Amino acid sequence: xxxxxxxxxxxxxxxxxxxxxxxxxxxxxxxxxxxxxxxxxxxxxxxxxxxxxxxxxxxxxxxxxxxxxxxxxxxxxxxxxxxxxxxxxxxxxxxxxxxxxxxxxxxxxxxxxxxxxxxxxxxxxxxxxxxxxxxxxx
Numbered sequence: 001x002x003x004x005x006x007x008x009x010x011x012x013x014x015x016x017x018x019x020x021x022x023x024x025x026x027x028x029x030x031x032x033x034x035x036x037x038x039x040x041x042x043x044x045x046x047x048x049x050x051x052x053x054x055x056x057x058x059x060x061x062x063x064x065x066x067x068x069x070x071x072x073x074x075x076x077x078x079x080x081x082x083x084x085x086x087x088x089x090x091x092x093x094x095x096x097x098x099x100x101x102x103x104x105x106x107x108x109x110x111x112x113x114x115x116x117x118x119x120x121x122x123x124x125x126x127x128x129x130x131x132x133x134x135x136x137x138x
Contacts, residue, residue: 015095021117044071044109044111045070045111045113046071046072046109046112046114047070047086047114048074048103048116049074049115050075050086055073055075055116057090058114058116059086063093064092070086072100072104072109073099073106074100074101074113075101076117077101079099079116081099082099082101086099101127103124104128107128108132111135112135113134114137115137122138
């Protein structure tokens with residue numbers, strides 16, 4: 001039996017008689033090698049309970065974490081900070097995301113909900129998340 005023909009695969013290169021495929025070529029940048037990767041978008045997160053202590057902590061962590069971004073901030077109608085920029089309220093740079101009270105209207109901007117609310121609100125948010133088909137992290 002002859003060697004395996006891998007010529008039809010652009011990123012594979014034949015090695016010896018066994019036809020073992022090599023990974024895609026390395027790309028050098030700023031003194032280190034890294035694999036070519038497809039472009040990935042940031043994970044868009046909605047923080048429920050955004051004016052609270054844990055909500056503000058989550059917003060600060062999101063601001064510092066590559067690969068995620070704050071997409072929406074939710075709070076109950078009687079809470080402080082409604083209409084304020086969530087990032088500024090949490091003590092980080094402006095995020096252009098205002099704290100809102102209508103989960104159904106802002107969940108469409110998110111891939112997932114991070115929920116630090118009361119049990120009753122969590123049940124209501126579970127229904128909103130299911131209808132919008134987004135992850136709900138409690």
